[in-house]
Amino acid sequence: MLSLDALTASAAAPSFDEPLDMLYACHDKVRRFCDQLDALPAYIAEHGRNQAVINTIAGIVRYFDLAGPAHHQDEEDELFPLILARQPDAAPKIEQLLGEHGYLHSRWNAIRDDLLAYNAATLDTISAEEVHEFARLYREHAAREEQWLFPAAAALINDNELADAGRRMAARRTLKPAA
Template sequence: MTHHHPLLHAGPSAGFDQPFEMLAACHARMERSLDLLERLGRHLHTHGCDAQARSAAADVLRYFDIAAPLHHQDEELHVLPRLREQGQAGMAARLRADHQVMEHDWARLRPDLLAVVEDRLGERALPAAVARWMQFAALYRRHLAAEEALAFPAAISGLTPAQQQAMGEDMAARRGARPPR
């Protein structure tokens, strides 16, 4: 972690007027956050809870505390119902179950990151913490791949521009952002 980690809250490359592109942009930010989490584990082994580690842990906390839950809501309100409508209830159920597991796993590893931010994650606790982080990242990556390869293409299929606009407006409203034109 000797290089600067990416700003996790930069504006998306797509706007609310392109809701599926925005979901994909969120996935890219999730990937960066997962990469940062993995680098953090390696960094802590070598450098301990220095300023870089504390900053990285705070960035990961911010992303998965704020952006990830909103993203999951977007999918559960707009993607999963479309999958069910198209006879793909099994896929929708698997993705929903993944969300539940990821939310549970996040609650289990969040205290690890708070301990890093507060410079109180002990050396003895580090291996178990890093194992939790790696498991979390692996599940998230499998989930993201399934959404991008299967769920998003199926969900967008047949959506009218008006339906996509309504989806974007809902996504913007839940974030307190300006709706698409």
């Protein structure tokens, strides 16, 4: 039986000095959180609502609420414009990825609401079908980006531009003091 705890281990992530490596590492995290999502319904069926489930759900929600959107913004702001500028015929692929970002975000919102309601004990179960479908779609999206987007970025974006992109990606994640 798959333990939720076994899915929470994390590897050291690359730095923003290597933005494409950072984006690949984000996909590794996406896959780990998708694995957690896939394991969750069966784990809940066997063990019910317990602290491990509550903690796992909190971690999944935190990841897909914060890191997922930041990752998409990194791609949309840093990679897409430079690729399009150098390879205009890539527009259909970029449009597909943009559409997938929006669709994944909307699918996430529905799952998120159920996960939070389950954690708050206002929902007795989560939909295994919806959770598995979200995880499948996200894995397929990551695979498409790894097969085309990241290699295209590596081929078309020079080292100085990637370094600048990495600095902007890091700056997006820097908390700014409240005014």
